[in-house]
Amino acid sequence: MHITIENAAKAIEEAIRKAREIDTFMCIAIxxxxxxxxxxxxxxxxxxxxxxxxxxxxxxxxxFGMPTGEIxxxxxxxxxxxxxxxxxxxxITFPGGLPIVDKDxxxxxxxxxxxxxxxxxxxxxxxxxxxxxxxxxxxxxxxT
Amino acid sequence: MHITIENAAKAIEEAIRKAREIDTFMCIAIxxxxxxxxxxxxxxxxxxxxxxxxxxxxxxxxxFGMPTGEIxxxxxxxxxxxxxxxxxxxxITFPGGLPIVDKDxxxxxxxxxxxxxxxxxxxxxxxxxxxxxxxxxxxxxxxT
Amino acid sequence: MHITIENAAKAIEEAIRKAREIDTFMCIAIxxxxxxxxxxxxxxxxxxxxxxxxxxxxxxxxxFGMPTGEIxxxxxxxxxxxxxxxxxxxxITFPGGLPIVDKDxxxxxxxxxxxxxxxxxxxxxxxxxxxxxxxxxxxxxxxT
Amino acid sequence: MHITIENAAKAIEEAIRKAREIDTFMCIAIxxxxxxxxxxxxxxxxxxxxxxxxxxxxxxxxxFGMPTGEIxxxxxxxxxxxxxxxxxxxxITFPGGLPIVDKDxxxxxxxxxxxxxxxxxxxxxxxxxxxxxxxxxxxxxxxT
Numbered sequence: 001m002h003i004t005i006e007n008a009a010k011a012i013e014e015a016i017r018k019a020r021e022i023d024t025f026m027c028i029a030i031x032x033x034x035x036x037x038x039x040x041x042x043x044x045x046x047x048x049x050x051x052x053x054x055x056x057x058x059x060x061x062x063x064f065g066m067p068t069g070e071i072x073x074x075x076x077x078x079x080x081x082x083x084x085x086x087x088x089x090x091x092i093t094f095p096g097g098l099p100i101v102d103k104d105x106x107x108x109x110x111x112x113x114x115x116x117x118x119x120x121x122x123x124x125x126x127x128x129x130x131x132x133x134x135x136x137x138x139x140x141x142x143x144t
Numbered sequence: 145m146h147i148t149i150e151n152a153a154k155a156i157e158e159a160i161r162k163a164r165e166i167d168t169f170m171c172i173a174i175x176x177x178x179x180x181x182x183x184x185x186x187x188x189x190x191x192x193x194x195x196x197x198x199x200x201x202x203x204x205x206x207x208f209g210m211p212t213g214e215i216x217x218x219x220x221x222x223x224x225x226x227x228x229x230x231x232x233x234x235x236i237t238f239p240g241g242l243p244i245v246d247k248d249x250x251x252x253x254x255x256x257x258x259x260x261x262x263x264x265x266x267x268x269x270x271x272x273x274x275x276x277x278x279x280x281x282x283x284x285x286x287x288t
Numbered sequence: 289m290h291i292t293i294e295n296a297a298k299a300i301e302e303a304i305r306k307a308r309e310i311d312t313f314m315c316i317a318i319x320x321x322x323x324x325x326x327x328x329x330x331x332x333x334x335x336x337x338x339x340x341x342x343x344x345x346x347x348x349x350x351x352f353g354m355p356t357g358e359i360x361x362x363x364x365x366x367x368x369x370x371x372x373x374x375x376x377x378x379x380i381t382f383p384g385g386l387p388i389v390d391k392d393x394x395x396x397x398x399x400x401x402x403x404x405x406x407x408x409x410x411x412x413x414x415x416x417x418x419x420x421x422x423x424x425x426x427x428x429x430x431x432t
Numbered sequence: 433m434h435i436t437i438e439n440a441a442k443a444i445e446e447a448i449r450k451a452r453e454i455d456t457f458m459c460i461a462i463x464x465x466x467x468x469x470x471x472x473x474x475x476x477x478x479x480x481x482x483x484x485x486x487x488x489x490x491x492x493x494x495x496f497g498m499p500t501g502e503i504x505x506x507x508x509x510x511x512x513x514x515x516x517x518x519x520x521x522x523x524i525t526f527p528g529g530l531p532i533v534d535k536d537x538x539x540x541x542x543x544x545x546x547x548x549x550x551x552x553x554x555x556x557x558x559x560x561x562x563x564x565x566x567x568x569x570x571x572x573x574x575x576t
Contacts, residue, residue: 004188004323005185005186005187005188005460032322033194033322034290034320034321034323035322035324035480035481036186036192036195036322036323037184037186037195038186039181039184039185040181040183040184041149042149042180042181042182042183043149044148044149044150048178048180048412049179050548060481062480062481063479063480063481063482064463064479064481064482065479068267077509078508080526080527080549080550081526081550082507082508082525082526083504083507083517083523083524083525083526084485084524084526085520086517086518086522086523086524087481087484087485087488087524088481088484088485090480093421103180124462141513148340163415180304191351191352191353192321192322192323192324192350192351192353193348193350193351193375193376193379194351194352196375196377197372197376200374200375217372219370220365220366220370225422229371229374230374234374234375236371236372236374236375237370237371238366238368238369238370249417253425261368262368262369267330272419274317292476293473293475293476294476295475322480324474324483325472325474325481325483326474327472327473327474328469328471328472329437329471330437330468330469330471331437332436332438332471336466336468339468339469395514
């Protein structure tokens, strides 16, 4: 089952709560397991440049079933996946994108957050994903 | 003043209410007066192809400060704006996109709706825009 | 459930059988319900230009849950969806793309065929879709 | 002679056999010597993000008549081909793409594999290429 809009809204709500708690202004995107946009929310005063980054982080996370930051470790110069960002019309491979995995270990979508430091982006994405389950997934998650 | 997220959420809420009333499944996009995405909501079972159309309708409406359908009348073969859809990385020029104009006659953003007939798309967009003001704007509205 | 590769292969096999029967050279694409490519087959001597058309037809069919030719009727000059082809990075709206609907009425993907007349393209796509179920779907099919 | 669909299917079959042997879920793309897609196969549970990467690896291999990983060595920061990934609508320059060279030393196409580590991707691509000949080609192979 792809993520429902009810669940997408819940994830965004929790992400916003966290974003406010740490005093940041975020763009938050939710995609389904086909990497198609389900919901998007830009807080007032969030960077306009973060719109596309948040969406690309969510897509990247669902594209490969892993946190975006994990891909970024492998895409540095000299590393195995150097240049992977050129695929899929542009990936974002630094932290802030996380798969959303339900209680059965199935990846139902992903969340992407952009608007502050990558640590803050990751923290807000985590809050959103955990509202629905987890982003800690098996080595190769099933996709709905 | 660009549209606030509070107002964007209110417009989406009213649009959803109307969409349900007429038994449709819609994608609803809100952009600010810079044509940058502010909020997006895809109802469960809405067409995946409507994601991009809803966003492009909202952008098109704010790009030219008029309902998308008005542009479509001018972009037919033999008409003055024939082919305008090729600009701005793709316009959608049939009904379903409307500027959002506040009580001072200032265009603060736009709403784009896709998922049903163009009549239904227009009706849902109207409900969203009217939650914040109107889409009936002066010949050339002020932009925030 | 997205279309499986076993089923995608079966649809392609039936499409090829039909293509040979009517003495044509086809490109055949299968996408899942997220519009992501699952399988592709270009018969020897098929047009190179048909590669992208077959893929876009499959995507278009799943984007809107209907045969591509139905959209094309509505996208003619003066019709309600004129210019819709500018969305989603390019649609193909003439016949040859069909949703694939399982026995529960759920759209699990789509098939796109290009390489001959639109009548032949449609006939081959029909053979492929019917290998798995049907493309005659409810007014608004559920998506996996 | 461009690769035939019969041969493309044989290469994919061998690649799948290898992919299963090492317990991976792969996207496998075959292009002809014009870099145009001939066949594509996404195993169930393969990453959606690997679709485009597999296709781009195959194209990259045929574009330059060499294994993708060889180009990647030259495209690192400070190296002669730094940034080459920006050409041709996006290259992938890490391992997993291999030319397919027939027994006469003629490059008839290429295979691109994505879905696991670059070592596994390369192993599966090798199995596919070797089903038809080799990927070890003369300094500048003839192209059909």
